Amino acid sequence: MNTNTIKQQWFGNIKGDILSGIVVALALIPEAIAFSIIAGVDPMVGLYASFAIAVTIAFFGGRPGMISAATGAMALVMVTLVKDHGLQYLFAATILTGILQILFGVFKLARFTKFIPRSVMIGFVNALAILIFMAQLEQFVDATWVMYAMVAGALAIIYLFPRVTKTVPSPLVAIIVITIIALMTNSDVRTVGDMGKLSSELPAFFFPNVPINFETLKIIFTYSIALAMVGLLESLLTASIVDDMTDTESNKNQESRGQGIANIVAGFFGGMAGCAMIGQSVINVKSGGRGRLSAFVAGTFLMFLIIVLGDLVVRIPMAALVGVMIMVSIGTFDWSSIKGLAKNPVTDSIVMVTSTVTTVFTHDLSKGVFAGIILSAIFFVAKISKVxxxxxxxxxxxxxxxxxxxxxxxxxxxxxxxxxxxxxxxxxxxxxxxxxxxxxxxxxxxxxxxxxxxxxxxxxxxxxxxxxxxxxxxxxxxxxxxxxxxxxxx
Incomplete structure (x- = not known):
């Protein structure tokens, strides 16, 4: 990579990357906490992972402008490992996940993503949009009218503020305005602090406290290979989506290696394995983020919020962040695919719907993608088998x-x-x-x-x-x- 390319990727969009990174950092906090809860670990494990992965991928990733951190898809794979063997084995599995992903990148396995049909990718995107929206619904359980009003207000700001000016990302304005309203009115709504307790300590480097022997490898290997594959699948598909959104290309093999390095760093700093996040990546792109600086700012500002402004962060109403995530789900869903159901070949429509439904019902992105690929292969074989x-x-x-x-x-x-x-x-x-x-x-x-x-x-x-x-x-x-x-x- 030449000097001009590096300069462009880091400093070609300074204002947009800094502002979008701030928005992403705010949106990362409740998600990282939620994913930690899914995995059965302390909220700080997800937050440390998001910080370490976002910062590391900014330097080593192959897709500028894409956000990587702790994710729900990865958290689901970890549940049994944490329950049966404990947190230290999760850190060891995270490091091994990174090593495997680096090997995937070295051997250029990313090229096999070309075998994923477009209908599967559309199904993947639509499923993510639905899952992002569904994840927000739990915030409305036993909620008062104030919660609904604040979410509606946040959405109004997000969609109407750009008509006034696009200098500042509207999601950031929405978070600030709704937070100020909540503080001034002492509204009884759920806040970030209700999601989990935050610590004001920086992550520290350490080796996982596990025996370094074959028995440990036997325990963590199956989890690590699953994490590596799910993480790369989600990351490479997200990279392709961001490629389309920004009309730019990315280096998928470099992204594989970058994800591996990021997970190794996360494991050594007390974080769980992570990968690219389509929701946060969409927020970043729609907020003006394009370069590596946006991911770096997202990670560093996330830690700044927790360490320095922790007392303020815990008072941010979830309504503001729910509004942002609903915007993400609406923007992520490929609405044209609904019209395409009648126009596209029947087999393509079946594959897309199958990928979407499987992902939504299993909450597992990899199962949805694999179901779509297998079905596409069956249909393809059926088409060409006629002699x-x-x-x-x-x-x-x-x-x-x-x-x-x-x-x-x-x-x-x-x-x-x-x-x-x-x-x-x-x-x-x-x-x-x-x-x-x-x-x-x-x-x-x-x-x-x-x-x-x-x-x-x-x-x-x-x-x-x-x-x-x-x-x-x-x-x-x-x-x-x-x-x-x-x-x-x-």
């Missing part, structure tokens, strides 16, 4: 020619075999594969079966028009060749 077989008969030569068109592989061989008349009385049969491709051993086995069964009737069988890869595969695997079948026309 067309036509035949002609030359009376003078007593020769039947079968013209095969399509992809010959495990899913299409049944139809191919069913299209051949094995009671053929012709002296010679030509299987013309000029417009076909032989992909796997199932295809070769099917061709073997066709040739050998026809030969039982005393028929001479020739394969014609094989392309080079198909010919090579048949030469290597076919049984009928070894029994003297005649091949030609490669």
């Amino acid at each position: 067309k077989v036509n035949s002609t008969y030359d009376i003078a030569a007593e020769r039947r020619t079968y013209f095969i068109t399509g992809q010959v592989f495990f899913a299409s061989v049944t139809d191919l075999i069913a299209s051949i008349d094995f009671k053929e009385t012709a002296k010679e049969v030509v299987i013309d594969l000029t417009h076909a491709h032989v992909w796997d051993d199932s295809a070769v086995a099917a061709i073997d079966k066709i040739v050998l069964k026809l030969r039982e009737n005393g028929t001479v069988v020739r394969l014609h028009g094989l392309n080079e890869p198909s010919s090579h595969l048949i030469d290597k695997l076919a049984v009928h060749k070894q029994e003297g079948a005649k091949l030609s026309g490669h």
Whole structure:
């Protein structure tokens, strides 16, 4: 990376990055606390993680403007580990997660994200939007009309203030105004302090207090591999979404390595594993954040808020932050996808809805994405498994020619075999594969079966028009060749 690029990524949008970073820091606090509660750990574990990851990823990540911190998807994976083995094993698993993610980056596994269909990504985004909105609903349980009024006021400021000026991010204005109103009126509404107790201590470097042996590795490895995969999946998909929002590109392999380094740092400073956050990334981008400085400011200002302004932070009404997060869910949801349900191919719409529904019901982003990928693969195989077989008969030569068109592989061989008349009385049969491709051993086995069964009737069988890869595969695997079948026309 050259000097100009580094300068641009850090100082090309100073005002926007600083202001957006402040907004993100305020929104990070209740989420980090909530995710800590999900994982069954002290709120400061999530806050320390968010600080360490956000600051570290600012330097080492491959997607400027994207926010990474403690997340709900990762917290869900940790629950059993913390319950069965305790907090120190979580720190060890977090460090191992980082090491695995660095290896994923080194071996450039990020390139496999190209196999995730657009319909799955849209389903992923819509599910996140729904989950973000659903997570806010618990704040309304047993709430008074004041809570509803403040949320409505926050949303009004968020959407109307930009008409006055876009110099200051409207979510930041909403948080400040609603907080001032709550303090002046002594409103009885839930505050950040009600989410969990905050400590005014900086995180300290330490080694996890676990035995360094194979037994420890056995305990943490399965959790670490799950955390590494879920974290990278969410991070790389979020990076792609931010790419689209900002019309810029990012280095996905560098992002993998950066996420790994960030998690190692988090583990050594008493934090839980984390990854990119689509909600906070959307807040950042919509508030004007574009560069690495925004993530750095978000992390450092988060610690500043907790250490220096902790007494004030705990008095911020949750209504203000709920308003911001509802704005995020509305902005995150791909509303055009609803109209697209009627226009897109039915299979694409089914994949999108399946990804969304699976994620929402399981609260697990990875399960939703994997369900979508598997369903897409099934539909794709179904689409390309249709082979067309036509035949002609030359009376003078007593020769039947079968013209095969399509992809010959495990899913299409049944139809191919069913299209051949094995009671053929012709002296010679030509299987013309000029417009076909032989992909796997199932295809070769099917061709073997066709040739050998026809030969039982005393028929001479020739394969014609094989392309080079198909010919090579048949030469290597076919049984009928070894029994003297005649091949030609490669």
